Amino acid sequence: MESGNRRKTIRRISKYLLVVVVALVLGVGSALLGLGFMTEKDLIRNGEWYTGLTYGSEQAGMYTRAAVAIMALFALDRSEVIYYTADTDDAGQLLQSSCDYRIEGSNLDPYASWWSITVYGGDNFLIPNEQNRYSYTNKNIEHDADGNFTIFLSSTPKTGNWLPTGNQNKIILMLRMYNPAPSVCENLDTIELPHITTEECG
DSSP: OOOHHHHHHHHHHHHHHHHHHHHHHHHHHHHHHHHHHHHHHHHHEEEEEOOOOOOOOSOOOOOHHHHHHHHHOOOTTTEEEEEEEEEEESSSSSOOEEEEEEEEEEOOOGEEEEEEEEEEETTSSBOOOOOOOOOOETOOOOOOTOOOEEEEEESSOOEHHHEOOSSOEEEEEEEEEEEEOOHHOOOOTTTTOOEEEEEEOO
């Protein structure tokens, strides 16, 4: 009798576990599918950079909110900040720490009162390094005589504006523009943004 009850209990628990597993699979699958749709449907591309119209706004759908929760904690409305992300170079190749890159841009000050370019690992976290160097802003970046700048992405030290990439299979860049000019919001896909060029890969 006890053996029969035990078997019934095991079958009942197994059914519950199966329901939980199916629910998790469907939920995660739905989220990933939704994020994929968001990438194709809701994102605006400008060269290798991309952004979204609803980041940090009340109009953001659940999948956009999920992506923001992963990529941009505490995202503000686009009237306050424009977020551009890049995970490929100009040629469309994924960014990775085994390669050296050059980010070249013109003066971004007319676009925003404050801007920054930050490098993240594939886990969307800052990359630990001895220099504690994770980003450059319009307040600390070195410009050339024409007002242009170059940032080097590399796992080995470089002179000038250098961001360490550590040992990551994938790296991601985020360009933030705070208090963006109206011309930015009106021309998200056409304003001149920094170019990302691969110099060499190890």
